Amino acid sequence: MRKTTYIQAINEAMRDEMRRDERVFLMGEDIGHYGGLFRVTRNLMEEFGEKRVIDTPISEQGFIGMATGAAMVGLRPIIELMYMDFFLVAADQIFNQAAKMYYMTGGVVNVPLVLRGQHGGGKRYGSQHSQSVESTFAQFPGIKVVTPATPYDAKGLLVAAIRDDNPVLFLEHKMLYFTRGDVPDADVDYVVPIGKADIKREGTDLTLATFSYTLLQALEAAEELKAEYGFDIEVVDLRSITPLDMETVLASVAKTGRLLAVHESQSNCGIGAEIVARIYEEAPYLLKAPARRLGMAPVSIPVSKVLEEEILPWKKNIKAAVLEMLR
Amino acid sequence: MTKPSLQASIPSALADVATAKVTLPNDELLKMYRSMFLIRRVEESLLELAESGKIGGAMHTAIGHEGSAIGAAWALNKTDYLTCTYRGHHHSLARGMDPKRAIAEVLGKATGFAKGKGGSMHFVDPSLGLMGANGIVGAQVPHATGMALAARIRGEDRVAITFFGDGALYQGLMHETFNMAQKWKLPVIFYCENNRYSEMTPISRTSSVSEIYNFVKAYGMVSVQINGNDVEVVYATVKEAAARARAGEGPTFIEGLTYRLSGHMAGDLETYRTSEEIEMQKQYEPLAVLQQRLIERGVSEDQLEKIRAEVEAEVEAAVEFAQDSPWPPIAEAYTDVYKV
Structure with a gap:
């Protein structure tokens, strides 16, 4: 084990898979010569050349469509979008094309495509560069949605995404990029399976199910709730949204009897709403108190620091929600 | 409102590139004739099935468009990738898709090429290089271009061709794709x-x-x-474009003028054109043109009649096969969501 940043972990996953499998190639804006807006694709063009690391024009729909086509004939493209918000520009190619191709063709054409995108609030980028829209993607069968929060999970899940035979949305929160964590040595080949949650903190009083950057906020909130109130919160890192590992969530709630689902995307019609609905459908008898969700307020993301802090479901808001449920 | 006329807009000579044209041997032309007549009869049979309420949803037939499909199919290999629009039955049949599987698919039967899940708008068969018709206008164009990119990355001698209608030119992603295809000199038509x-x-x-x-x-x-109703013109032009693509000279854009004799889709009220216009266009439609040419080159009407009779029987059998085919098992609704 060694410590790397989240960025480094993602960069290594792509590099290792490109070395291992010549079908893997990259497309995106400023990813080659510049090395990516956030330097995630640094040095890859130097190693793999312009044929496999392709600097595209600002034509998201066009190049995601081309990547879909290349994937339809067996290559394994990885798309980088510097902001997840831009995936909406290419919505048809993602939702109507890549996600549905395998089904529409009766299983004769599949699309092994990875869509990497940076997302989330916290850096005052405002309404069109801060969104988390993974629940929109989760509405479309055929596409997997992966949301790692640690460098270890980021590398292992990206390797799994690249080896997957389906389109995978891989989300990288902008607040996670410079976080550091343990990652196996460079020569260790490991995979984190898509669709498997991970308990990041054990506890007995309440299950907090979350993913991506709100996981770190939830862990901090849990420590403070322990120190300040003596509550023991169990924090479940979902890691994948599609498929959703309800088994791990249910096992945790069996222990705690309480569930709060937290995410940065919209509360309305979100993943939290889904998890809460499913616990009532599948195991309502586990609950000692009503299950709840906490997402973003139904507004667009403002730029002002104080306004952004108000609406994001981060530590302060997580603690408040937990206290309402436990007091 | 003035109705557009095909006669007026087919130029005798191209402004930029002289019309490539070849004289194909009669036996090839007869095979083309057979395939073209088969497409025509399949489309007409499908329209009849639609009228009798046996086909749901939107079905877009290509009666009058057969020239492009046949000319291109003969100019390319089955290893060359093809994508097309929801008006795409003709491209699949021209490449050799079994009409039984085609009609069964449109009817939503288990014996269709996609087990009844794709239907009329999603014709596909990778073994024939048919990589998918598409329900969204223009969406298939970057797909073929990406397949050309894949061929480039793998170092394979394949080209991709993508068919679209005039309406697709007004989709933004077309222009995104044209730019990248030309910039990277991709082998795409x-x-x-x-x-x-x-x-x-x-x-x-x-x-x-x-x-x-x-x-x-x-x-x-x-x-x-080009005149997209003339198979020899389409054949020669696509052949030349494919040679350019294979030589690394990049993409070619071909505008094949044609005319849709059938409605936009089954059930189209066709209030936008007159029956006189359609009648006038019939003298230029690809099947009539090819038939006339074959007669001029010494093929007898009897020979053509024999081919037509064979095709009639084949299509009739295909319709029967499709109608008699079972529905897909209900469990099929839940499969093919993810590849495992």
Whole structure:
């Protein structure tokens, strides 16, 4: 084990898979010569050349469509979008094309495509560069949605995404990029399976199910709730949204009897709403108190620091929600 | 409103590139005739099935468009990738798709090429290089271009051809794709089947560009306008474009002028054109043109009749097969969501 940043972990996953499998190639804006807006694709063009690391024009729909086509004939493209918000520009190619191709063709054409995108609030980028829209993607069968929060999970899940035979949305929160964590040595080949949650903190009083950057906020909130109130919160890192590992969530709630689902995307019609609905459908008898969700307020993301802090479901808001449920 | 006329807009000589034309031997032309007549009869049979209520949803037939499909199919290999629009039955049949599987698919039967899940708008068969018709206007164009990119990355000697209608030129992603294809000199052929109507609206009412093949000139792409109803012209032009693509010279845009004799889709009220216009166009439609040419080159009417009778029997059997085929098992609704 060694410590790397989240960025480094993602960069290594792509590099290792490109070395291992010549079908893997990259497309995106400023990813080659510049090395990516956030330097995630640094040095890859130097190693793999312009044929496999392709600097595209600002034509998201066009190049995601081309990547879909290349994937339809067996290559394994990885798309980088510097902001997840831009995936909406290419919505048809993602939702109507890549996600549905395998089904529409009766299983004769599949699309092994990875869509990497940076997302989330916290850096005052405002309404069109801060969104988390993974629940929109989760509405479309055929596409997997992966949301790692640690460098270890980021590398292992990206390797799994690249080896997957389906389109995978891989989300990288902008607040996670410079976080550091343990990652196996460079020569260790490991995979984190898509669709498997991970308990990041054990506890007995309440299950907090979350993913991506709100996981770190939830862990901090849990420590403070322990120190300040003596509550023991169990924090479940979902890691994948599609498929959703309800088994791990249910096992945790069996222990705690309480569930709060937290995410940065919209509360309305979100993943939290889904998890809460499913616990009532599948195991309502586990609950000692009503299950709840906490997402973003139904507004667009403002730029002002104080306004952004108000609406994001981060530590302060997580603690408040937990206290309402436990007091 | 002036109705557009095919006669007026088929040029005798191309403005930019002389019309490539070959004289194919009669036996090849007879095979083309057979395939073209088969497409025609399949489409007519499907329209009859639709009228009798046996086909749901939207079905877009290509009666009158057969020239582009046949000419291109003969000019390319089955290893060359092809994508097309929801008006795509003709491209699949021209490449050799079994009409049984085609009709069964449109009827939603288990014996269809996609087990009844894709239907009329999603014709596909990778073993014939048919990589998918598409329900969204223009969406298949970057797919073929990406397949050309894949061929480039793998170092394979394949080209991709993508068919779209005149209406697709007004989708933004087309222009994104043209730019990348030309910039990277990808082995792709952009074939526009210009039937003069974007669904029910003549492009003259919505386009600020009167000649479609001019669009891509800003990208520096070689672009030609041809008579898309003449299989020998289509064959020669696609052949030349494929040779350019294989030689690394990049994409070619082909505007093949044609005319859709059937409605936009089954059940189209066709209030946008007169029956006189349709009658007038019949003298230029590809099957009539090819038949006339074969007669002029010494083929007897008896020979043609024999082919037509064979095809009639084949299509009749295919319709019967499709109608008699079982529905897909209910469990099929839940499969093919993810590849495992």
